[in-house]
Amino acid sequence: MAGHKWGRNLLGGAAVLATIMAVVFGLPAIDRAVPADRAAPAQRHTIADGISVVPPTGALIAKRTRIGPETGSILFLIGPARYVISVEPFTGDLPEAASRLRTKIQSMRGYQVTSPETPMVTDSGLHGLGSSFTAPGRSGRYLAFVVPGRTVEVTINVSETDFQQGLVPIDESIASIAWNGGR
Amino acid sequence: MTVSQPRRWGLSVRPTPRAARALKSLRLPAFWILCALLALSAWRLGIMLHSPLARFPTATITAILLFGLWAVPFWLFIASMDFLEREPPLLMATAFAWGAMVATMAAMPGNRALLGLTAKLVSPDFAMAWGPAIASPLIEELLKALGLVMIVLVARKQINSVLDGMVYGALIGLGFQVVENIFYALNSVEMANEGDTAAPVVATFFLRGFLAGLWSHTLFSALAGAGIAWFLVRTDKTLIVRWGGLLVGMGLAWGIHFIWNSPLLMDGVGGSGVGLLIGLLLKGMPALLLAMGLLWVARHREANYYIDKLEELRDPKIATRGELHTLRHGHLRADARRYGKYRAGTAGQKAVKALQLAQAHLAVELSRAPNGLATGDPILLHSRDEVLAERQRLRVLAHPEAVASPLRPVIPRVAVLGMIAAIILCGLVFFAISAMHGA
Numbered sequence: 001m002a003g004h005k006w007g008r009n010l011l012g013g014a015a016v017l018a019t020i021m022a023v024v025f026g027l028p029a030i031d032r033a034v035p036a037d038r039a040a041p042a043q044r045h046t047i048a049d050g051i052s053v054v055p056p057t058g059a060l061i062a063k064r065t066r067i068g069p070e071t072g073s074i075l076f077l078i079g080p081a082r083y084v085i086s087v088e089p090f091t092g093d094l095p096e097a098a099s100r101l102r103t104k105i106q107s108m109r110g111y112q113v114t115s116p117e118t119p120m121v122t123d124s125g126l127h128g129l130g131s132s133f134t135a136p137g138r139s140g141r142y143l144a145f146v147v148p149g150r151t152v153e154v155t156i157n158v159s160e161t162d163f164q165q166g167l168v169p170i171d172e173s174i175a176s177i178a179w180n181g182g183r
Numbered sequence: 184m185t186v187s188q189p190r191r192w193g194l195s196v197r198p199t200p201r202a203a204r205a206l207k208s209l210r211l212p213a214f215w216i217l218c219a220l221l222a223l224s225a226w227r228l229g230i231m232l233h234s235p236l237a238r239f240p241t242a243t244i245t246a247i248l249l250f251g252l253w254a255v256p257f258w259l260f261i262a263s264m265d266f267l268e269r270e271p272p273l274l275m276a277t278a279f280a281w282g283a284m285v286a287t288m289a290a291m292p293g294n295r296a297l298l299g300l301t302a303k304l305v306s307p308d309f310a311m312a313w314g315p316a317i318a319s320p321l322i323e324e325l326l327k328a329l330g331l332v333m334i335v336l337v338a339r340k341q342i343n344s345v346l347d348g349m350v351y352g353a354l355i356g357l358g359f360q361v362v363e364n365i366f367y368a369l370n371s372v373e374m375a376n377e378g379d380t381a382a383p384v385v386a387t388f389f390l391r392g393f394l395a396g397l398w399s400h401t402l403f404s405a406l407a408g409a410g411i412a413w414f415l416v417r418t419d420k421t422l423i424v425r426w427g428g429l430l431v432g433m434g435l436a437w438g439i440h441f442i443w444n445s446p447l448l449m450d451g452v453g454g455s456g457v458g459l460l461i462g463l464l465l466k467g468m469p470a471l472l473l474a475m476g477l478l479w480v481a482r483h484r485e486a487n488y489y490i491d492k493l494e495e496l497r498d499p500k501i502a503t504r505g506e507l508h509t510l511r512h513g514h515l516r517a518d519a520r521r522y523g524k525y526r527a528g529t530a531g532q533k534a535v536k537a538l539q540l541a542q543a544h545l546a547v548e549l550s551r552a553p554n555g556l557a558t559g560d561p562i563l564l565h566s567r568d569e570v571l572a573e574r575q576r577l578r579v580l581a582h583p584e585a586v587a588s589p590l591r592p593v594i595p596r597v598a599v600l601g602m603i604a605a606i607i608l609c610g611l612v613f614f615a616i617s618a619m620h621g622a
Contacts, residue, residue: 017216020329139374
């Protein structure tokens with residue numbers, strides 16, 4: 001009788017362990033095995049008017065819009081992160097572009113900008129200004145760049161607890177944003 | 184007074200047998216599997232915290248301290264839910280640790296994989312909108328429920344009522360919520376790219392701790408725990424009905440978590456701060472009311488079960504009729520302590536509490552000894568003597584009966600305080616939403 005109980009207890013414990021293993025290793029293995037039809041090719045993607053970007057490794061293209069030659073956007077999905085780059089006509093300077101984007105973010109209810117804006121420069125020499133924000137259940141970063149007559153707005157929005165490693169390929173992708181002079 | 188058995192709550196509790204001892208768990212294989220999982224998860228959690236701790240020590244320590252302190256009132260509330268038959272602290276800590284370490288560490292890769300699968304198999308658009316509502320409840324509720332299954336495997340006899348399941352479930356959820364919030368805070372520090380600053384942590388603390396998620400995981404897991412405990416305790420029901428109860432509990436936890444994470448009412452109703460507040464309340468309040476209602480029923484069924492054991496003694500030296508009535512209700516027990524203070528000062532308050540605890544202890548011991556005091560059982564006799572000693576203490580203070588005040592207000596004080604707290608909280612949330620440009 002005692003042996004029977006011991007065996008059942010072992011079986012129960014093993015079942016719990018097996019379920020956890022299935023979640024930790026099984027699901028990611030299935031995810032890796034399923035091919036992604038909308039995977040973003042690792043090549044430069046033009047968004048609008050000569051503004052282009054190299055997507056992060058493993059990103060999916062969730063949405064792509066193009067309204068005329070001067071306006072367009074691309075939305076990548078990288079695990080739990082949404083990474084959006086949009087190009088629009090704009091006549092102001094960089095602080096104004098950053099301020100405009102910050103206002104858009106803060107107008108979403110519950111969104112709170114958490115740090116002062118800091119400058120950054122892409123590999124091709126584009127100057128940007130951005131900051132971070134937080135909201136219930138997500139956190140993110142925004143950046144604005146200006147090229148003559150255009151603004152490039154970048155927003156990253158993450159709804160996951162552990163995303164520190166995931167930021168590296170996105171940072172690399174942001175650094176790849178370039179403008180070819182509108183040619 | 185005649186006590187007719189079995190009453191409605193006669194089968195709601197399966198008393199923990201005296202033979203149940205913590206050391207017996209050491210012989211169970213599930214205990215060692217549990218230890219291994221906790222150790223592995225603690226190691227993994229340590230690795231995950233190592234990097235932010237090295238790069239952002241102030242922010243990381245601030246996040247741990249803030250969310251650790253935030254958990255204290257929740258822990259105290261959960262622990263006080265089961266006044267009559269207190270749960271072993273070690274088992275309560277195990278439940279919390281499961282939620283904080285095993286469930287969180289396993290949920291991270293699972294959530295990410297399921298989100299990825301949703302994006303590939305349905306569409307990235309769908310995954311963005313509905314992924315968190317589908318993946319997180321499925322993975323997280325499963326992992327948290329496994330924590331209660333593990334506790335059942337190592338200490339089956341400790342889960343002897345639906346209330347016990349709710350207590351352990353809530354603690355698992357609380358542990359999960361604390362660690363999840365810490366990682367959200369660290370994420371925002373990482374996102375800020377500003378170095379070691381606590382500002383993003385404080386913003387996340389307010390948003391995750393109060394605005395959205397005041398009762399989230401704690402409540403979801405309490406409902407799942409109720410379902411699991413009902414399955415275990417109600418052995419008088421058919422297996423199909425018991426499975427039904429379990430699935431209802433799990434389904435409620437999953438469904439409420441799904442609604443909470445879904446894009447529905449994400450921006451509230453209408454276009455103002457009030458609209459967002461209404462949206463948050465519409466999403467959160469039905470779940471809170473459901474859980475509190477279930478808790479109320481579970482607490483009263485357990486209290487009635489144990490107090491019936493005292494009532495069967497028909498001995499006013501052990502418990503008068505007024506005391507029996509008082510012991511059945513949490514707010515009356517609290518009122519009796521206040522009345523003791525009013526009549527006999529702090530000593531009176533302490534003496535009333537000591538008598539209530541001694542009576543609760545005797546009631547629990549009576550439930551474990553079917554033949555009662557007549558057998559001369561030494562543990563029972565000792566418990567009875569404790570009650571009599573506490574009674575004598577009250578008599579010396581000229582306050583012989585630990586009952587609620589006859590002049591107490593019609594509406595229980597706890598209800599009034601709860602309403603005031605809810606109104607203040609709503610006001611603070613509205614103020615916060617307005618401050619965040621939401622109004």
